[in-house]
Amino acid sequence: MWSLIRLISLRHVLGSPLRALLTLVGVAVGVATLVGIAAINRSVMEAFRSTIDTVAGKADLTVAAETSGFPEELLETVRAVPGVLHASGGISVVAPVKDAPGESMYVLGVDLLDDGFFRTYEGVDTDVGKLADDLEFLNSTDRVLVTDTYATAHGLETGDAIHLVTPDGEKPFIIHGLLKETGPLKAFGGSVAVMFFGSLQEAFSKGRTLTRIDVAIDAKVGLEGMKERLQKAVGSNIEVESPDRRGQAVQTMVRSFQLGLNLGSGVALLVGVFLVYNTVSISVVQRRREIGTLRALGATRRRIRALFAFEAGVFGLVGSVLGLPMGLLVAKLAMSTVSDSISEIYVKVNARSVELGATELAVGLTMGILGSVLAALRPSWVASAVQPVEALRKDAAIGAGAVAVKSWPTYLGILLLLVAYPVTQIPPPLENFPIGGYASIFFILMGVTLLSPLVLRWLNYPFRGPGQFLFGISGRLAADNFARAPVRTSVPVGAMSIGVTMAVTLAAFIGSFQKSADEWISQAIPADLFVTSSAKLAGVQNQPMQAAIGDEIRAIPNVEVVDPVRLLQHDALGLRIFVISLNQEIYSSRGKPLILEGTLPTPEQREANFVVLSENLARRRNLGVGSTFPMKTPTGEHTYTVGAIIIDYTSDQGSVILDRTIFMKQFLTDQVDTFHVYLRDRATLEQTRAAITAKLGQRFDLYVLSNVELRDEARKLLSSAFSITYAMEAVAVALALLGIINTLLAAVLDRTREIGLLRAVGADRKQIIKLFAGEAFFIGLTGSLIGVMTGGVVGYIVTKIVGVQATGWNFPFSYPWATAVQMVVVATLAAIIAGLYPARRAARLDVVEALAYE
Amino acid sequence: MIEVSNVVKVYRRGKNEVPALQGVSLTVPRGQFLSVMGSSGSGKSTLLNLLGALDVPTSGTLKIDGKEISRFPDDELSRFRRDRLGFIFQFFNLLPTLTAVENVVLPELLAGKHRDELEPKAKLLLEQFGLKGRHSHRPDELSGGEMQRVAIARALLSEPALLLADEPTGNLDSRTGSEVLKLIREATRARNLTVVMVTHDPKAAEVGDRLVLLADGRIVGDDPVRVAA
Known part of the structure; x- marks a missing residue:
């Protein structure tokens, strides 16, 4: 067989080097795209997971309310639960770096003494052990520890300041000391600052809340048993999970986005593999006489088939091997775009580095080779059907291939098109995993x-x-x-x-x-100006502001009405949705909410927890006007009634819209993500914008967008996502x-x-x-x-x-x-x-x- | 009509130089039917290619209709072939996707003429050549003799000055072959056409007015064909 390959296949391939090269390029580019995207998807998720994992350290269980937080007294409650060996509370925020769009720091507020049980902090120029008694560190609200690598990369040293945007505006944070990039400091790509949790609460206006309590348990009671006890102790509104279960909400959230990317890369590989099909088909056509001769000389059909399948396999192998380093290049080029998009739409991730892992290498090689061999199936079958008598044909290449109407490709093609629609109706087996739809696209x-x-x-x-x-x-x-x-x-x-x-x-x-x-x-949101801090679009990237800023904006001449809107990412109904709070009076009088069903809740209804649901959340969770659903808040789990369903494109995960007064009562925060500003006179929009910027811009790293600009930004976000x-x-x-x-x-x-x-x-x-x-x-x-x-x-x-x-x-x-x-x-x-x-x-x-x- | 003087053609095969024609001189008057015979490798195909403006000599001059074609650039050669020459090949070389009449008009279409004015003439030719009612058939629906007759019609449609035939009967049985030869003979005589036909079949060669024998790239015989008894 081997000598046959060398004599027949190799010579033929080398005889048309350009075609061989084109084929290899096809496979290589296809594999590169597939592998590159797979590596990016993994790296993004890993970057996110590693932030959770490295922060979680050695904790057995974590009591967490990541988005909304809980009162710090809960720490004592947890410590009192029998079977809890150790518990340490913490709070973390992602704070935008001033004047560096898109750049943020993960600020971790901990009690270093307590926390040492779970996580290792190693000082470079600081004795971590002594920090617990370091009053300057504990008492000031602007002292942070950062890693030496971060400091070096940013040209900073101990004593220098990092400027972060807080709800009260930009604040300098003094580097108190440097830590080694180990343990929790590896999280968030190393852009981590550690503070005393009390200082963080103060600096970021978090009140006396925590977002996380890590717990070490008595192994004798067992994980499930302890989980039950803790859940009972902290109440149903706070999650108790083992660290490896956390982050699933995010995984679910970005799944469809990543699946879309995978689909795109799969298509690229599909087209690449087409080239193999093309090349092998052509070579079968061109070598009919040769195949006939081989058959006349005694080659079996199987051997002919194997010959061509092998040829395709070699194309696949060589193409894939060439594609792998190209895949790394693809990954490196596309990494920041993808992680930026995910950061803007879903969750702030700090994923900059990307490598090809064993998974990608395996997937790339397998798909490249398998795809190529599969692509060669039909041509090699055609080849094996060549009769020995064709050795005698003079016009060797004339049979460039007539197409029989009644052949299996026709039937298969019709079948695939026929089942394409029914396949779309297969319900997604996982949240955000519309596999039926994607299968149907492939079938089509x-x-x-x-x-x-x-x-x-x-x-x-x-x-x-x-x-x-x-x-x-x-x-x-x-x-x-x-x-x-x-x-x-x-x-x-x-x-x-x-x-x-x-x-x-x-x-x-x-x-x-x-x-x-x-x-x-x-x-629906016809405001004249939209004011946000640290990011053009409110939602994931921006820094919430103190409510009092609204008064300062209102004081500017020509400003008629200011609607303080909060866009809080919150885990509810099994999704990480947005809880949108706004002044419903302004919303209903100024805007024209696109109501699909029901009516906006009356003041009395609002008091009775009537809320407005976005169309997509209603559809996803099968809720209609009058339906009720539970949602955990810092003040416990409440039951809400759907008053109206409206069109809202804030989040693909869905939104619940609450009146601001109710929201503040239930979520214990008055912070604002975006001020919707309505003007008396639109003609002076630019002056008003300038006035807002002059008054508050520097302090809050403000973005003041007009309605048209907001639309443009939304559009840009969408096109960069795709x-x-x-x-x-x-x-x-x-x-x-x-x-x-x-x-x-x-x-x-x-x-x-x-x-x-x-x-x-x-x-x-x-x-x-x-x-x-x-x-x-x-x-x-x-x-x-x-x-x-x-x-x-x-x-x-x-x-x-x-x-x-x-x-x-x-x-x-x-x-x-x-x-x-x-x-x-x-x-x-x-x-x-x-x-x-x-x-x-x-x-x-x-x-x-x-x-x-x- | 044709003046070939001292033409040499040398092919390069890798490092070797293969002389195909070694100083051939030949004059063919208008209306003459010249048969060229020789064993394979004698240079007869090379001579035909040169006459057909498909190739250019290494040295020597080649005049057709008083025009020195050996120095023409490629496009001019193409035009020359299109306007002045007709070809008949051993393997007919009809385009499989075209019907008989379409194959006939193809060279004129390449010359940019309009199909509508060509087709009646082409159909007439096909009828004259015994292909009445077959003009919308494709090559694979025609017999070998029929295909060659279509090829002859194609060669004659543009009313060329010179018809070149390369083993026109090589792929036909002897009866069909002699019918085709008869057709070529009659059609060209009626049009006072100069014909150069290359063959290695002595019987076919007898159709011509004159027989040139080639061996090893040189003319070794040049005689008028005696009218067959």
């Missing part, structure tokens, strides 16, 4: 690809006219050639259509969402272009004699170039046309089914006409350009040799 892509050879056959007639019109007689012949070897041309057509489909799908989803979100911002996915679709289209080159190179070889004939009867070089450029044109045109059509269907599925499953949002679908037209034009032009190289090769063929070619 494969179904369309399998059926496309049939379509090509029929396109020959309709394409002749346009071909003739654009490229003269060459164009007409190109239309014939395009349809004539569908097995060969359908692969780049399929690859192109997949790339375009995904791009159109994405544009459809984003466009539809954007349209609705724009409408929401301009109608920028990597877009890039991957572009990769898929680029790989499709390689497929076109690959196919046309083979076509030049197969039609050499024909080219010779055309030249002999008077075709000049330009006409030959047009012949192949024309074929490339038809490949690009067909692929992109199929793509924009399929993209409409898949876009609809993503918007109306997958999106609804993943987010609960059900917004109207709008077809992205502009993108579709753009894609057809760009893909077709790019295809022509890709076709130029093979075309020039064809045009340069020596006429005499071409005529003598077999």
Whole structure:
């Protein structure tokens, strides 16, 4: 077998090095994308987990209310529970660094003496043991410990100040000493500051609350038993979990985002693997006589099959191996974009470094090789069906592949398309895991690809006219050639259509969402100015402000009304939702909330815990007007009644909208994330903005956005969230272009004699170039046309089914006409350009040799 | 019509130089049917390629219709082939996707002429060549003899000055072969066309007016063909 491979396969591969190279590039880029995205997804989650884990230290159980906190007296309650060996309380905040957009520090407030039980702090220039008695450290509210690596990286030393934004505005925090980057200081990418918890409470206006109590338990009682006891002691509104269970809310939250990225990278690999299919199919066609000869000489069918499968496997192996280092590059390039998006939308993560782990290496190699071998299944089966008698055929390559209508690819293609819709209805097995929808997308892509050879056959007639019109007689012949070897041309057509489909799908989803979100911002929250601290958009990245700031804003001339809005991320209903508190009087009189069901609660109803639910949360949790649901708050678990369901695009996880007075009572905080400012006179908007900035800007690192700017920011956030996915679709289209080159190179070889004939009867070089450029044109045109059509269907599925499953949002679908037209034009032009190289090769063929070619 | 003087053609095969023609001189008057014979490797195909403006000589001059074509740039050669020459090949070389009539008009389409004005003429030619009612058939629906007749029609449609035939009967049985030869003979005589036909079949060669024998790249015989008894 080995010598057969060396003699037959290797020679053939080396005989067309460019095609071999294109194939390898295809696999490599596909694998690189897959591996890179997988590494990013893992690194982001690991960065988040490691923050939890390293902070959790050796705790057996953690009593936590991460988002809303709880009174610090609870620590004594916990300590009193029998079986608790040790308990240590802490509080942490993520504080934006002043004048460094997007940069934050994880500030950990602990009692160093107590905390040493769970976590190891090692001083560099400080004796940690003595800090517990260091009054300067304990009594001042601005003393922090940071790691030596952080200090070095930022050019800081002991005694210098770090400027962080707090609810009271920017404050300098003095570096009291340096710690080694070990234990909890490895969390959050090392951007960690340690304070005495009392100081942190003071500096960040946290009252006397904690967010976490770590507990060491008596092993004899057992984890479950202790969990039960603790839960009973602290009440149902606070979670008691083992550290490894924590962080699951975040994992669930970002799952659909990460799944989307995985889908994109999977598509890139799929298209890459298409190139293997293409190459192996072509080589089977071109080697029919050779295969016939081998068969005549006694090679079994199995051996022929193995030969081609092996060839594909080698492409897969070499391509994957090349793809792995490229994957690291992809990961490094895309890492910050992805982690920024996650930080902006879901949870602040500090993930900057990314490495390829064993998982990614294994996945990359497996998928690359397996994909390639699978791609070769059909061509090698075709090869093994070659009869020994074909050894005698003269026109070796003529069988570029007729397509039988009644063949298994047709049936399979139809079957896949038929089941695509029912598959979407499979309920997601996990929260935010719309697997049915994604499977259906895959089915549609494969179904369309399998059926496309049939379509090509029929396109020959309709394409002749346009071909003739654009490229003269060459164009007409190109239309014939395009349809004539569908097995060969359908692969780049399929690859192109997949790339375009995904791009159109994405544009459809984003466009539809954007349209609705724009409408929401301009109608439901029509404030003239939006004031936030440390981030342009309130939610995940900003620093909440003291309520008193509202009074300062109100005092500015021309400001009519200020609505203090809180956007608190909170774990409720099994999701990390947003609890939005606002002044409902202002909300209902100034804005036009887009109510879908019910009416905004009356003041009496509000007192009775009537709230407003976002459409997506209602859908996700199957709640309607009148439904009740429980929610844990710092003042215990309350039951809420749904008064109205409205359109709200604050979070894909969902929002509960509460009146501010009720919120303050129940959540024990009056902090504000964003002030919605309504002006008396819009004409003086700029002056008012300048006045706000002059008065408060420096202190709070303020962003003051107009309604239009807020819409732009939301739009930017959305497009940056999908920028990597877009890039991957572009990769898929680029790989499709390689497929076109690959196919046309083979076509030049197969039609050499024909080219010779055309030249002999008077075709000049330009006409030959047009012949192949024309074929490339038809490949690009067909692929992109199929793509924009399929993209409409898949876009609809993503918007109306997958999106609804993943987010609960059900917004109207709008077809992205502009993108579709753009894609057809760009893909077709790019295809022509890709076709130029093979075309020039064809045009340069020596006429005499071409005529003598077999 | 054709003036070949002292033409040398040398091919490079790797490091070796292979002389294909070693100083061939030949004059063919208008309307003459010249058969060229020789064993394989004698240089007959090379001569045909040079005459067909498919290739250029290494040295020597080659005039067709008074035009020195050996120094033409590629595009001009293409145009020349299109306008002045007709080709018939051993393997017919019809485009499989085109119908008979489409194959016939192809060179003229390449020349930029309009299909509508060509088709009636092409159909007429096909009818004359005994292919009435077959003009919308594709090559794979035609027999070998029929395909070659389509190829002859293709070669003649543009009313070329010179018809070049490379083993036109090499792929046909002897009866069909002689029918095809008869057709070429009659069609070209009627049009006063110059024909150069390369063959290694002595019977086929007898159709011509004159027989040139090639061996090792040189002319070793040049005689008028005696009218067969």
